[in-house]
Amino acid sequence: MTLPRSSSAARTVLKSAGQFFIIALYFAGIAGIVHYSVASHNVASESSLIELSQLGLLAATVFAFRRVAKFSQSLHHAAGLMSAFFLVLMIRELDATLDVVMHGFWKVPALIVTGLAIWPALKHWRETLTSLAQAVHSRHSTVLMIALALLLVYSRLFGMGELWEQAMGANYVRDVKNIAEESTELVAYSLIWLSALGYLAEAKKWRFVTKTQPSPTTIESDISA
Template sequence: MRQDLRFILERFGLFIICSIAIGLIIGMMFIDIHWIHNSVHETSLVEITQEVLLLVMVSIFFYQAYRYPLLRHSLVLVGGFFTCMLIRELDFLMDVIRQGAWFWFASAVAAICVIFALRRPATTLTGLVAFLKHPSYGMMIAGLLCVLVFSRLFGMQILWKGILSGDYQRVAKNMAEEGTELLGYTFCLFATLWYSSSLAERHSRLLHESTC
């Protein structure tokens, strides 16, 4: 009974933490609009927070890849994926070099990570399967769907021009799209922390299986 209560309290605590994080997201959007009046541009608090969350996730995956050799190739692959997303979010900086230059930087990172993962295909697949089986994968997918699918469709100009009609203002579209992206990145960060916390046990299990 004590274990059941502990489990329930842990899950309730997770709900509270997620609720606070979502509240902070709304707070940042409020600051952008009512205090800074920056219309959610590339240098807005919402955009900067997205980039910080991506940087944290990239750092976690690559750091864990350094710590756990048996999971290294799969972690590098996932870390490379989020690195490409970070580069895409920073496209306005790379446009100084050339319009669309982010694509070439992201392609280079993707190629390096894929080549590294292909050096040990069996190990990479084992690590990816371990990630897909972990409960955090559901939250990760929810976050990615928010970022890559829902925010793009929800942020279409034609939709917002239809909603606001003659009162259309781009800030409304930006807030809806970027706010949804920030929510998705927050889910991804939670999933990353959740999965990362279980890596020591998973690596020990794989190490034990490899020596048997």
């Protein structure tokens, strides 16, 4: 009995080590994006690799949550709201591009997306509340909450100009502040995407389990036979 248990424990440890290695490579790639942007002296512009990577991660997150809404009935309403929320963040990141139309024009599509998401949520508020509770209960919600706090709170406080002016004094360089703020946002977006992938994998898993389970009619017919 000791050998199988030890073998199972060894497989678990090796699996966790493999997962850590993959995650480490992932974040090494994120750091590589920052290094490349700094080396090319292109950090704060809309065409920088950091900005483009943020947009790519947001687009992938929106797509992932749309798929969750399709695959999972219990997470349908919550995933719809989350995809709309990150789509609004994506529109906000494109504010400089949308300023070509009119200054502050990003607010127009952002309000449209918000309205289209909130209306059905309010219309089916009981189902939405139950779906949100299911989403929060998921183990992937912890990573999502940490990433949102990192994005909406920490990166803003960490990127304050006053902080970096005090730190560097007469040698203050705005690009340094931008590197710190944008790289923190990039890490937050990368964590958000990992969380979205977790929700998607979970939704696909439960859909597969539901499909493979015998229906009540089939069970009754088997009992009769």
